[in-house]
Amino acid sequence: MTLQFSYIEILVSLSLLILVLLNLVNRIQSKHSALNLPPGPRKIPFIGNMHLLVGDQPHRALRGLAMKYGPLMHLQLGEVSTVIVSSPDVAEEVMKTQDTIFASRPEILAVKVMSCDCPGIIFSPYGDYWRQLRKICTTELLSSKSVQSFRSLREEEFLDLCRWIASKAGSPINLTEKIYSSAYSLTAKAAFGKKTKDQETFISIIRVATKLAVGFEISDVYPSIKLLPLISGLKSKLKSLQQQADRILETIINEHIVGNSGKTAMKVKHDLVDVLLKCQEDENILPLTRAQIKSVVLDIFSAGSETSATTVDWAMSEMLRNPSALKKAQDEVRNVFKGKNVVDEARFNELKFLKSVIKETLRLHPPAPLLLPRESNESCKIDGYDIPIKTRVIVNAWAIGRDPKYWKEAECFQPERFLDSSVDYKGKSFEYIPFGAGRRICPGMSFGIANVELPLAMFLYHFDWNLPQGMKHEEMDMTEALGVTVRRKDDLFVTPVLRRPFPV
Ligand code: HEM
Numbered sequence: 001m002t003l004q005f006s007y008i009e010i011l012v013s014l015s016l017l018i019l020v021l022l023n024l025v026n027r028i029q030s031k032h033s034a035l036n037l038p039p040g041p042r043k044i045p046f047i048g049n050m051h052l053l054v055g056d057q058p059h060r061a062l063r064g065l066a067m068k069y070g071p072l073m074h075l076q077l078g079e080v081s082t083v084i085v086s087s088p089d090v091a092e093e094v095m096k097t098q099d100t101i102f103a104s105r106p107e108i109l110a111v112k113v114m115s116c117d118c119p120g121i122i123f124s125p126y127g128d129y130w131r132q133l134r135k136i137c138t139t140e141l142l143s144s145k146s147v148q149s150f151r152s153l154r155e156e157e158f159l160d161l162c163r164w165i166a167s168k169a170g171s172p173i174n175l176t177e178k179i180y181s182s183a184y185s186l187t188a189k190a191a192f193g194k195k196t197k198d199q200e201t202f203i204s205i206i207r208v209a210t211k212l213a214v215g216f217e218i219s220d221v222y223p224s225i226k227l228l229p230l231i232s233g234l235k236s237k238l239k240s241l242q243q244q245a246d247r248i249l250e251t252i253i254n255e256h257i258v259g260n261s262g263k264t265a266m267k268v269k270h271d272l273v274d275v276l277l278k279c280q281e282d283e284n285i286l287p288l289t290r291a292q293i294k295s296v297v298l299d300i301f302s303a304g305s306e307t308s309a310t311t312v313d314w315a316m317s318e319m320l321r322n323p324s325a326l327k328k329a330q331d332e333v334r335n336v337f338k339g340k341n342v343v344d345e346a347r348f349n350e351l352k353f354l355k356s357v358i359k360e361t362l363r364l365h366p367p368a369p370l371l372l373p374r375e376s377n378e379s380c381k382i383d384g385y386d387i388p389i390k391t392r393v394i395v396n397a398w399a400i401g402r403d404p405k406y407w408k409e410a411e412c413f414q415p416e417r418f419l420d421s422s423v424d425y426k427g428k429s430f431e432y433i434p435f436g437a438g439r440r441i442c443p444g445m446s447f448g449i450a451n452v453e454l455p456l457a458m459f460l461y462h463f464d465w466n467l468p469q470g471m472k473h474e475e476m477d478m479t480e481a482l483g484v485t486v487r488r489k490d491d492l493f494v495t496p497v498l499r500r501p502f503p504v
Contacts, residue, residue: 035386038083040074041065048076050221057480058216059369062086063399072383078221080106082392083382086399088406088430093382094374094393095430095438100126103439106375106392109220109229110213113238114245120295122303126377126439132279132286133296138443140275141191141300147446150190151345157186158455159342162462162502169498172468176313176491179455183309184301186451191272191300193256198248205245206302211483212238215373215392249294253277273297304444306485307367308451314365315357315456317492318413320465321476325415329354333460334500341503343457345450351457356415358452359432362401362425364413366434367485369398374440397433406431464497 041049052075053061062084066073071087085091094102103126111123119125121133140146161182165173184203185195196202212234219229229235256273276293279285288296319326332353337343348355374393381387404410408417423429426445427437435442442448459465467473479489 035388036384037081038072038074038382038385038387039069040076041069043076046078048078050077053077053216057369057482057486058214059396059398059486062370062394062396063402066396066399072385074385077216077392078218079224080221080392081388081390082394083387085393085395087403088400090382091395091397091400091433091437092430094395095427095433095436095440098380098382099438101376101378101380102374102393104375104377105440106215106373106390107223108213108215108373109217109223109234110209110238113235114209114213114242114298115295116242116246116291118289118291118295120292120297120299122299122372129286134443136275136279137272137296137300140270141272142443142447144446146190147450150186150447150450153189154186154450154454155342155345157182157189158458159502161455162458165459165463165496166498166502169463169496172493172495174491175316175494176488179312179316180305180309182455183312183451184305187301187304190447191304192252192297193271193273196248196252198251201244202248202301203305205241205248206298206306207483209238209241209245210302210306210485213484214370214482245298246294249297252297253290253293272300300444303442304447304451306487307442307444308448310365310367310485310487311358311361311448311452312455313488313492315361315452316459316465316494317476317478317488318361318364319357320467320492320494321473321478322413323473325357325413326460326465329357329415329456330460330464333457337461341500343454343461345454348453348457351453352419353415354453354457354460356418358449358456359418359425360413360415362434363407363432364401364411365480365486366397366401367487368434368436369396369486371395371397371433371436372440372484395433395436397436400431400433403431462498462500462502464499466495466497468493468495 041052043049044051052065055061056064063086065075066084066086071085072090073084073086075082075084085094105119105123105125108123111119115123121130121137124130124133161178164178180203181199184199188195188199217234218232219225219234222228252273256277273293276288276296279288280293319329332351333343336347336350371394374395376387376389376391376393379387379389401407402410423432425432425435427433427435427441430437435445467476477490480486481489
């Protein structure tokens with residue numbers, strides 16, 4: 001069937017569309033006109049301030065605007081009333097003083113489609129269901145005890161990686177690709193018992209999905225226009241990603257069900273998936289559907305792997321760009337483990353400089369520069385300004401971490417600044433919040449840091465590193481890619497030189 005429209009029909013449709021849009025603008029304007037909203041740039045009818053985010057990385061564009069309008073700034077992103085937080089004081093107000101009001105997450109189309117409308121732990125609204133999931137993930141996977149119990153898994157995974165690197169000594173390698181692949185394998189082995197055979201497909205699905213989940217997609221800022229994601233093709237793109245991911249997730253879950261059938265409860269080897277499956281039968285807690293289990297698995301796989309790998313990748317990049325920091329870190333590791341075949345996690349508390357390198361990397365390159373969006377679940381006031389219910393709140397942790405008011409030579413990589421500093425990433429120092437803060441602070445902090453420290457210590461102990469031929473360290477490209485997690489735009493290519501051979 002072909003569709004044919006006359007000019008009259010097109011004109012009528014366009015007029016109707018304009019009327020709908022004007023009505024929408026009126027509704028938004030009258031809703032906000034009586035309120036004392038935080039300062040912000042002038043809003044253009046219908047698009048609000050969307051045009052100000054075009055072109056640059058959102059965290060960079062938002063910092064530029066905050067310099068003009070202040071650390072609590074109101075933006076109208078299409079239909080979505082949004083508040084941008086860019087100072088430690090306001091961040092503390094949102095994530096500590098009024099944390100319960102801002103502990104929810106907004107609905108993002110990519111998350112909605114990928115999770116079949118059953119968000120897992122990361123995007124579920126604040127409430128009992130989120131509390132239950134967070135408790136399960138913390139107890140079964142992310143507690144200090146669990147992180148400790150995964151030590152041999154970590155050692156095995158990164159030893160394999162370093163052996164591979166050693167086999168390529170003298171030739172350029174794509175270090176980024178290998179770092180991500182190991183991080184994903186490790187999360188899979190810890191959370192689901194083994195690496196999935198479809199890992200590379202899964203990684204590429206997650207990469208595309210996280211790009212689309214930033215929350216600035218056109219369909220996320222005009223949620224009432226249901227046709228938009230259909231017209232733009234976003235819905236079908238997401239649906240196809242969801243179907244591919246679903247096949248892999250189904251396999252992971254079915255393998256657990258088959259593997260455990262016939263075994264007594266004592267004999268079942270418990271990983272996160274087993275525990276989630278058991279929740280389906282437990283009458284004392286909120287039952288979990290299969291879709292919800294799949295969402296949690298997807299959440300842990302992506303949140304657990306992307307962030308740690310991104311940190312390792314940026315830390316190596318920064319050290320290569322700053323040879324004196326690389327040398328100091330190398331000297332420290334080689335000194336502490338002098339005469340040993342391999343590095344030993346038990347002595348990592350002696351690696352003060354390496355720990356400062358990691359902290360400095362997380363300051364300059366927080367893997368989630370805008371953390372994860374929050375949403376107010378009631379109206380409230382901040383600094384005397386009105387924050388209506390359902391306002392989206394974005395905390396620019398990246399801008400806060402580079403604010404010269406709080407950091408000397410803020411743009412420079414200087415790990416020394418953390419050596420004698422009490423500033424930590426555990427959510428108490430609001431000038432430094434790479435893991436967020438408050439109720440929704442990252443529960444995977446210890447797991448993540450362990451997965452960053454070990455590969456870095458091994459890279460420094462066993463290898464020297466050269467940049468591709470002819471490249472000067474100060475010429476290294478540090479451009480960022482777009483996404484919820486901000487990785488390097490281009491992969492890091494380096495030539496390893498083996499210095500300490502591995503035990504056979
Ligand atoms: C360097 C490593 C990591 C960094 C920088 C990081 C950063 C973050 C950030 C910024 C948030 C949002 C916090 C907020 O809204 O205030 C978050 C949430 C989360 N992270 Fe991490 N993360 C890391 C590693 C991990 C790991 C290894 C896991 C799990 C294996 C994990 C699981 C989660 C989960 C489940 C949430 C959602 C928490 C909630 O909404 O209640 N993260 N992470």
